[in-house]
Amino acid sequence: MTVDECTKALMDHVTPEREPITYRLALGEDWYRIRLDEHAEADVKAFLDVVFDGIPTVAAEQLRTLLTAQFAAQIAAARSKRGIELLVPTPRRGGAALPGAAVLTAEVVIPAPVVPDPVEVVARVAHGSAGARTGVIAGSVAVRIDHSAADDGLDADDRLLPPTRKRIEYVIAVPNDPRWLSIDLSVQAINGFNMDQTITDFDQAVGQLSWSASE
Structure with a gap:
């Protein structure tokens, strides 16, 4: 498959069903935004242009x-989850092109004959998820879910090894809208990433979420 054929695959199944959720999530300059609409191809191309800057085309092809x-596979999976955008660490020339952290923002639609009470929804989610915490973000009820699970591996002394992957998700009620916004961080202990610091920075950024146009 050629580069053109691969990038064309990014355009498949882009069919907006309603007005997008507008929000601003300020993760900072260390993160790069890949929109999951018709702009995905251009965003991925710009990302890879930086990574392969200075490398001869033939060698990099x-x-x-x-x-x-x-x-393309990541984007297809994100779109299947009603993804809005995918955020990955900002590319560096000659750096890792698929680093060990990503944030997926997506809309969540709760199938129900009537719009459920957001407070009841958060309570149910928190009750069914160990370690979940509820609160208010940008004036809306929200729940923080830790999907992480410790690895089962043991070291030479039969001590439980720390997890090499963590996943933290916030689900936030969208004001005046039956939908919810999911902000989902996955991070791995590779590429020099400090997982705990990455999660701390993520928590702070989500706490400062605002319901305005994303930049």
Whole structure:
């Protein structure tokens, strides 16, 4: 598959069903935004242009094709979850193209004959999720869910190893809208990432969420 064929795959199944949820999530300059609408192809291309800057086209073609296909798979999976945008660490020239952290924002629709009370929804989610915490973000009820699970691996002394992957998700009621906003962080202990610091920064950014146009 050529680069053009891979990037074209990013355009499949882009069919907006309603007005997008507008919000601002300020994760900072260390994060790069890939929109999951018709702009996905251009966003991925710009990302890879930085990564492969200065590398001869012929030498980079095979790896770039592979990475483009991997991005296409990520984007297809994100769209299947009603994704709005995918945020990954800002690319560096010659750096890792698929680093060990990503944030997916997506809309959540609760199937019900009538719009459920957001407070009741949060209470049910928190009750069914160990370690979940409820609160208010940007004036809306919200729940923070820790989906992380410790690895089962043991070290040479039969001590439980720390998890190498963590996943934290916020689900927030959208004002004057039956939908919810999911903000989902996945981070791995690779590429020099400090998982705990990444999660702390993520928590702070989500806490400062505002319901305005995303920039």
